[in-house]
Amino acid sequence: DTEAHEGAVDIMVHLMERIRAEFGVDTNVLNIGGGLGVRYRSDQRPPSFDAFAEAITSRLKMRLTEARLPWPVLQQEPGRAIVGEAGLTLYTAGAIKTVPIPQAPGHRTYVSVDGGMSDNPRPQLYDAVYEIIVANRAAEPCDREVAIAGKHCETDVLIWSAAAPEIQPGDIIAVQTTGAYNYSMASNYNRLPRPAVVLVENGRADLIVERENLEDLVRHDVTPARLRIHARRRRAGKAPGAALAD
Numbered sequence: 440d441t442e443a444h445e446g447a448v449d450i451m452v453h454l455m456e457r458i459r460a461e462f463g464v465d466t467n468v469l470n471i472g473g474g475l476g477v478r479y480r481s482d483q484r485p486p487s488f489d490a491f492a493e494a495i496t497s498r499l500k501m502r503l504t505e506a507r508l509p510w511p512v513l514q515q516e517p518g519r520a521i522v523g524e525a526g527l528t529l530y531t532a533g534a535i536k537t538v539p540i541p542q543a544p545g546h547r548t549y550v551s552v553d554g555g556m557s558d559n560p561r562p563q564l565y566d567a568v569y570e571i572i573v574a575n576r577a578a579e580p581c582d583r584e585v586a587i588a589g590k591h592c593e594t595d596v597l598i599w600s601a602a603a604p605e606i607q608p609g610d611i612i613a614v615q616t617t618g619a620y621n622y623s624m625a626s627n628y629n630r631l632p633r634p635a636v637v638l639v640e641n642g643r644a645d646l647i648v649e650r651e652n653l654e655d656l657v658r659h660d661v662t663p664a665r666l667r668i669h670a671r672r673r674r675a676g677k678a679p680g681a682a683l684a685d
Contacts, residue, residue: 440476441486441494447471448495452502459508469511471495473518479616480570488520519619526618528634529574530554530587532610548585550606555589555597557628559614559621562597571601574611579604587612591629622648630656 448471455466476485486494496513503510530552537548561567571587573579581602589595597614606612625633632651637644 441491444471444474444491444495445498448498448502452499452506452508455508455511456506465509465511467509467511468514469499470514470516473516475515475517475520477519477523477616477619479568521619523619524616526616526621528554528559528614528617528621530612530614532606532608532612533590535606535608548583549588550585550603550612551588551590552597552612553590554634555591555595556593557589557591557631558625558634559597559617560624560626560628561620563593563595569598569601569614569616571598571603572613572615573603573606574613576604576606576610587614591631627651627656632656 451469451471455469458464458466475488475491476483478485492515495515499513500510533551533553535548535550537546539545540547556563562569581604583603583605585601585603585606586596587598587601589597622633622636627633632653632655635646635650636648638647639645
């Protein structure tokens with residue numbers, strides 16, 4: 440959908456008019472930002488690069504002609520379109536629980552996984568939507584609807600509605616189109632380590648980011664010397680004022 444960017448062109452050309460009127464300066468570079476779409480769900484049809492460029496340049500040409508402004512260097516930030524569809528995230532299914540809900544069909548099945556908003560905060564921040572493949576059951580029909588729940592607090596739900604086959608604990612759940620703004624936005628929220636990143640190409644897999652561990656989480660934590668002394672006194676059974684050799 441190019442509507443938002445076409446609207447941005449209108450606003451920016453109006454700003455270019457004001458700059459010329461107030462300062463006598465013509466804008467020679469126009470950056471209309473990022474936002475080239477990628478397909479997160481199979482029913483989404485983002486425009487091709489060519490279609491996107493045609494829509495933006497046509498709108499810009501019309502507005503510049505109306506305003507009698509010179510053509511600037513036009514810049515576009517491709518963003519997620521470079522790597523979004525190149526990545527996916529693998530989770531292992533854990534506990535599975537079906538609970539009643541007031542909406543049809545009257546129940547929802549939650550599949551908990553060993554990750555969540557620390558490795559992908561986008562569903563919580565932007566209501567981002569994804570589709571899944573149960574990798575070890577990829578040939579089975581997806582005749583069920585499940586929610587994929589993360590392991591964090593704050594109502595950590597990665598996907599509220601995903602088509603899937605019958606899932607069992609231990610199954611591998613692949614969330615698609617996570618190549619952009621997942622690793623770069625990952626954190627140690629809830630003091631959880633970040634997962635590894637693996638590069639797969641032509642049947643070969645290479646580790647490119649190591650999995651974090653507990654040592655990584657605490658490597659920057661520092662205990663003040665005064666607290667270490669108090670701890671040693673307690674372990675030694677000494678009174679607070681008693682002498683304690685270093």
